[in-house]
Amino acid sequence: MPRKRKEREAEQLESEPPEAKPASAKAKRKAKEVEERDDSAPALYLLKSEPDEFSIDDLAARPQQTEPWDGVRNFQARNIMQRMKLGDQCLFYHSNTKEPGVVGICEVVKEAYPDETALDPESPKHDPKATADKPRWFMVDVKLVRKLKRIVPLKELKQHSNGSLEGMVLLSKGRLSVQPVTQPQWDFIMELAEHEPADES
DNA sequence: GCCAACGTTGGC
DNA sequence: GCCAACGTTGGC
DSSP, X not given: OOOOHHHHHHHHHHHOSSSXXXXXXXXXXXXXXXXXXXXXXXXXXXXXXXXXXXXXXXXXXXXXXXXXXXXXXXXXXXXXXXXXXXTOEEEEEEOSSSSOEEEEEXXXXXXXXXXXGGTOTTSTTOOTTOOSSSXXXXXXXXXXXXXXXXEEEHHHHHTTTTTTTTTOHHHHSTTOSEEEOOHHXXXXXXXXXXXXXXXXX
16 A cells, blocks of 8 residues: 555654654754754754733743643644753744734743643644554743843844845744744844844835 | 645545 | 645734
């Protein structure tokens, strides 16, 4: 029975990471990236949330200012999340709202573990394909580090899409809800947050 | 509310 | 294995 390609790809994504499998060129590249990663520095990411659902202020109001990042239902996003390590830093991004943009920083305080909302038939996020044995979806816990002095709006980030933020995933793969961020991109956004927005006219 | 972009599903 | 149809995301 020939496997459907998309299905195979999805399963590949599902069973990744970690640990060795035959290893495509892509997988090797990824392994090399991990190997070369400087373990002394936390990795950097961006997490999207719709503030109507869960905002940076909701995170700030939580006990311990900590929350499980549940509900991710995209393989690529999940795989990125599964690579997160304790202490990795994440930009908190407000999406699907009046003023979308980066609003704060949070930190990984618990590495990937099964997302129980996928297993719960009562949950709107329930996934019938998820089982206790093969949970399929994972989440991390994040803790608020700080809110930024001001929101750095998407509109403003876009103004630098051919400059300091060239190649930023947010600007090319707009829909991915968990994304890697590079150190220069991170630093630049921090810099933006410290200053008043540049005059747009 | 509209719609473009993109991921997923399923027929063949 | 291709691709059309469908669903979701998210900016505007």
